[in-house]
Amino acid sequence: MNDTSTALVLFSGGQDSTACLAYALDNFAHVETLGFDYGQTHRIELDCRDRLRQEIAKINDWGTRLGDDHTLPLPALADIGGTALIASDSDSDDMKEMKNNLPATFVPGRNLLFLTYAAALAYRRGLNVLVGGMCETDYSGYPDCRRDTLDALEASLNLGMETQITIDTPLMHIDKAETWEMASQLGGEALVELTLEHSHTCYRGERELRHDWGYGCNDCPACDLRAAGYKKWKAA
Numbered sequence: 078m079n080d081t082s083t084a085l086v087l088f089s090g091g092q093d094s095t096a097c098l099a100y101a102l103d104n105f106a107h108v109e110t111l112g113f114d115y116g117q118t119h120r121i122e123l124d125c126r127d128r129l130r131q132e133i134a135k136i137n138d139w140g141t142r143l144g145d146d147h148t149l150p151l152p153a154l155a156d157i158g159g160t161a162l163i164a165s166d167s168d169s170d171d172m173k174e175m176k177n178n179l180p181a182t183f184v185p186g187r188n189l190l191f192l193t194y195a196a197a198l199a200y201r202r203g204l205n206v207l208v209g210g211m212c213e214t215d216y217s218g219y220p221d222c223r224r225d226t227l228d229a230l231e232a233s234l235n236l237g238m239e240t241q242i243t244i245d246t247p248l249m250h251i252d253k254a255e256t257w258e259m260a261s262q263l264g265g266e267a268l269v270e271l272t273l274e275h276s277h278t279c280y281r282g283e284r285e286l287r288h289d290w291g292y293g294c295n296d297c298p299a300c301d302l303r304a305a306g307y308k309k310w311k312a313a
Contacts, residue, residue: 083107084206084245085199087191088146090125092291092303093210093248095133095276096256099263100247101208102139109144109204111195115151115187121284122277123148132271136264145202149194188221189230196234196242205242212248224249253306254313278303 084101088094088110101108112126126146134140188211195207211222220226224246231244248256260268272291277284279293279300286292290307293300 082206083204084109084208085195085202085204086110087195087207087209088112088126088130089210090122090129090276091210091278091299092253092272092276093212093256095129095268095272096260096263097208097210097247098129098133099136099139099260099268101206101245102133102142103137103263105206106142107144107204108142109202110146111198112146112148113151113191113194114148121282125275125277128275129271132275133264133268136267136271147198149198151190151194186221188219189226192227192230192244193234196238196240199242200238200240205240206245207242208245208247210248211246212251214248214250214252252309253302254309257307257310258313 082105084105084107086094086098086101086108088098089112098108098110110126110130112123114120114123130143130146134143188209192207192209195209199205199207209227211224211227213223227244227246231242234240234242247259251259257269257272260272264271274291276291277293278291280297281294283294284292286295288295288304289311290304293303295304
């Protein structure tokens with residue numbers, strides 16, 4: 078553990094960001110969390126964050142390391158629109174449709190904006206590592222999830238703010254099954270059950286239907302990835 082480091086986790090309330098929060102709590106002395114409200118169709122994920130933080134603090138000695146939570150509104154993304162993940166533009170029939178070789182759920186600039194705002198907050202809070210759940214192994218085809226994109230952004234942020242902020246992506250080279258295994262290794266059955274019951278992944282915001290892998294519509298791309306990963310992990 079790097080006791081001299083502090084981290085800010087981009088914490089949406091989903092499976093990946095829950096795993097990232099556990100990773101950060103296991104590796105850094107002080108950890109804060111940041112969520113974004115950008116008019117997403119699955120805004121219910123923001124409602125999951127408080128319970129996840131409360132319960133994850135009870136695992137291991139993580140409660141002593143978990144600091145403040147922050148939420149920032151980014152309404153401009155909804156104003157720009159044009160994506161299936163923005164409430165005003167969502168169409169359940171088009172959730173999986175590809176546009177210009179990218180998924181209809183791709184929100185242009187989302188992760189770039191998230192990390193820029195996170196870096197500004199981290200600068201003010203004295204936090205030196207940004208932890209995000211971006212992944213290029215088992216993902217939805219978003220170009221702003223690739224490590225080369227994040228390396229370029231990291232360099233730009235440090236040049237622009239004269240700082241040494243690091244973008245840490247612990248899920249970058251693992252698939253969803255390995256993400257479940259990571260949760261199990263970090264926090265045991267308690268973290269797995271917490272992820273199953275209280276994290277939210279479904280793009281449609283469905284939390285009435287409970288499956289063995291958690292809540293969701295079982296039809297959108299996010300549910301497909303989560304379900305397949307859980308099945309693969311359980312089989313292993």
